[in-house]
Amino acid sequence: MKTPATLDELAPGRAARIVGLRGHSPFKKRLLEMGLVRGELIHKVKLAPLADPAEYILKDYHLSLRREEARDVLVEPVAAGAGAMEQRA
């Protein structure tokens, strides 16, 4: 197992598995409720034209997060080509 990275470091086009959320902001709960829970796969689609925010796919929808929020999401990168295209359990 690799050391946890943060979601903002993930390159566009790559996917990662969420290992946890950092911090205690009241918005941590909102992120959880939007489905950023442990074990979830998240796929980084692209960056906005001005490099922030970024677009992600998780569960079955597209989500936009700023770098600040993404920094609080701890992830463990998964092999390229998996991610959102991965076979679901």
Next chain:
Amino acid sequence: MREDRRRGWRWRDGAARWGWSRRGAGGRQAARGVEAAAARAGEAKAPVVTVALAGNPNSGKTTIFNAITGAHQHVGNYGGVTVEVKEGDLRRGDTVIKIVDLPGTYSLTPYSPEERVARDYLLENPPDVVIDIIDGSNLERSLYLTCQLKELGLPLVVALNMADEMKKKGIRVDVDLLSRQLGAPVVPTVGTRGKGIRKLLETAGEIALGQSVGPESPPVRYGAEVEAALQPLTALASAGARETLPGRAGRPVPARWLAVALLENEAEALPWLAEHPAREAAGRQARQARQCLQSLFGEAPETLLAEQRYGYVHGICRAAVQRPAQRRIELTDRLDQVLTHRALGLPIFAALMYATFYLVFRLGAAPVGWLEAALRFVGERVNLLWPAGRVDLLRSLLVDGVLAGVGNVVVFLPNIMLLFAAITLLEDTGYMARAAFLMDRVMKWVGLHGKSFIPMLTGFGCTVPAILATRVLESRRARLTTMLVLPLMSCGARLPIYTLLIPAFFRPEHQAAVMYGIYLLGIGLAVVLARLLRSTLFRGEAAPFVMELPPYRLPTGRAVALHVWQRSWLYLRKAGTIILGFSVLMWALTTFPRLPEERRRGLGGAERAAAQVEYSLAGRAGRALAPVVRPLGFDWRIATALVGAIPAKELFVSQLAIVYAVSEASAANGRSAEATVGPTAGIAAVGKGVQQQDGPSGGLRQQLRASYSPLVGLGVLVFCLVATPCVATVAVMRKESGAWGWAILQFLVLTALAWILALVVHQVGSVLRLGVF
């Protein structure tokens, strides 16, 4: 709890006619319902059954609401798509079914004012049944809210919406199994095509009446440790829950929900408990339990609860949902490859905005012209047919007050309709969220949110719905900032002013540039002011940007038409109420006191009218204000018109026309002076498009050109752009910010800023000798 229902007996009569009395599904409950009904026979008069629609944003909730209620809905306010609780009435037999469309929410833990409205409604006015609309193409996240609704203990029906999209995605759902797992009936629907709506209503009716209940299913379990923590909290909650909530007569907030809420965030949940001592005990217990769980798992309890809920949802989906092995590349993905492309995204956005405004003005020009012609015709007719010299005051009130004031506003209806059609299209297709995505970085520099961008776009239509649309913003400071700068987005009501003044002072080849310049100046000022506010008064409390990018969807013509109709109706209602009232008031202020007879002698028609205005209350007020605006290059006439425009921006044009006493009618039939103090003619040509040089309002434009330099004209444009939000804005600002203070501050600051900017324009221009005579 079911026995507490105070209605329903007559529903059954109605239901029989509508085929809602199928009792097979839940004989036990049907029997209970019959007993309850018998017990209440003859008690209630007009039974009302309340059905609340809940669901995530973009789940198609509003579409289903429209499909159910059709045109029988009333918007309680001047809002965006769903800002307040929208209601619609249906009749089935003797029963009134009240359908309530709650704002979309991801969970029952509110972050934005809009989400709070949804949660508080469900808690304070528990409906007879909740229809939870879930997006079939986005099941797991939709079902998170369903878990929480289940805990609220309200009768629940699940609408599995977007059944068509599901099919396209190759997702197959075992509806019966899903229903059994959730403990609620599940009805597949396609809101956009009205499919399944009837079945949905029937099922909801049966559940509301207790004629059937959903299948039994265990509540969401949170694991042994959390359950152990919940136990004492549940006990405290069931003992201490407030029973005095207005809408809940005798039905306390469910203890399980309250216990979970306490564990998640006791501060949010405590108000639902009766005060001392229950609240204190529960607060203490909750803090203790949170600490205990925190040390046990190394995670905050809300994390555990959210994970458990998603675990529960995941389990349900694994059993009841079959999905294709591969996620397919969808239309949305392909569209986004272009529309949010790193290089193309922003240019496309800019082009779209430009095209939108161009079309709104271009397509609107012709119908606006027709309405103007009609208005002019009516005004002329009245003047012509009115018996000369008879009750002339009444004629003047009719033509110069009512027709001028109200007609002038109604004339712009085509522009307003087009503008709102465009905004609805942007919103309903899902592009609005992309605009927020593209612009977020810019807005972040300002100290705001990509989401603030959406109300700002709405603000080009009208500031009032734009202020209401700020309810989607989570941070109060960001919301207040957005509300305060919103009037700088040039609203539709300022258009008549621009279309009057710009052709009067600028050469045709410069007119379009001046027009866009004014709009851009407004945007620029909003940006600067917002940044200033965010770094001083509303410092801190950064607003995190967590926003869903919903799939692109083709809006139904029906939805757009309905929305445009609602907007138009509100606009017309405004014309018939506020504008009418103030027009009459302004008319009176410019008409009284009457010019003494000796001073009227020897004056020609137009001169006499001008003397009358000067002598009137409005004229005197304008004169009193003249020293204040003199540094800006404005005279008392402009001051009068500016004061007159406070109720509604459009009135500036009417006021100016009254003051200048320009009337086509006087030229046409040479009637007496009082008969011709009509702004109608002056207004008539406004809005024909910037291109128009001299129309029927050429008279007014010529007068203006003769009296003021282009520099003064520019100063007036800038002043009108920035100054003094209209009374409707002040009122809604007070309501939405919760304090008169903000509304007054906004009014004063913007007016002062307008004064300063107009001063700068005039003084700098004078020194450089630009645009002066």
